[in-house]
């Protein structure tokens with residue numbers, strides 16, 4: 001008995017940091033968009049009684065208890081009062097510590113795979129609570145539809161999108177810890193955010209020309225300041241035809257939004273400019289299609 005679940009990636013079309021809570025977490029307002037690619041594949045199989053095994057061949061991802069998938073399975077077992085006897089294999093395709101939410105998505109995929117296997121063990125409301133305890137981005141990945149995230153990102157409201165957005169992702173190949181990006185707050189000048197309501201209206205209306213200038217990430221200024229390669233990659237996306245380009249989340253992945261049909265050609269040109277040293281992916285931010293992969 002093996003259950004495989006696709007763990008999708010996200011970008012943040014908007015990320016404003018509103019303040020710091022006494023517990024150290026940051027209050028944010030963010031717009032999450034699910035992507036159709038890249039995708040990790042999480043496979044759940046039976047393990048020895050009492051054993052929880054998590055294996056990932058990627059050198060930047062820990063096996064065992066350090067892995068978010070391990071924490072997710074342990075939390076599910078505790079909540080459901082089950083003895084774990086599971087092995088989780090992670091086929092990692094989402095760049096790690098990259099602002100694309102890969103670890104959070106893997107954790108949500110484990111919760112979904114276990115929920116599918118033990119449907120009555122944990123009520124859906126408790127599944128969302130478990131997800132929020134694992135990480136601020138995990139609840140989004142339980143139901144990855146375009147969403148406004150408030151609180152620390154775990155209070156979600158669906159966002160209406162008129163159509164898919166074509167996206168090009170570029171990753172410079174080094175990790176940026178989210179804690180570092182947040183710690184830079186106040187150390188670099190950050191322009192004020194466009195009105196969130198305007199972006200939400202533009203997404204509902206669906207024109208790239210209206211959406212592009214309203215995209216924003218308060219965390220990107222420190223990343224662009226400290227890592228000039230990321231700035232060059234952002235500029236390359238703009239020069240090659242993207243209508244806007246930003247760091248996603250805490251970076252260092254940059255995304256560009258481009259006119260329909262142009263993503264693969266822009267991706268190929270950026271790849272040709274930088275060669276195999278950078279990871280480039282033409283993809284789509286879409287309402288519905290990413291979630292459907294989990295059915």
Ligand code: ATP
Pocket residue numbers: 060061062066067068069090095096097098099100101102103104106107137175176178249250251
């Ligand atoms: P976010 O956008 O949610 O802030 P991220 O994309 O920046 O996340 P992740 O890829 O989730 O970052 O990885 C963050 C850290 O978590 C890495 O340093 C990694 O070692 C650790 N980690 C634990 N489990 C996983 C996992 N299953 N996949 C990726 N990283 C994991």
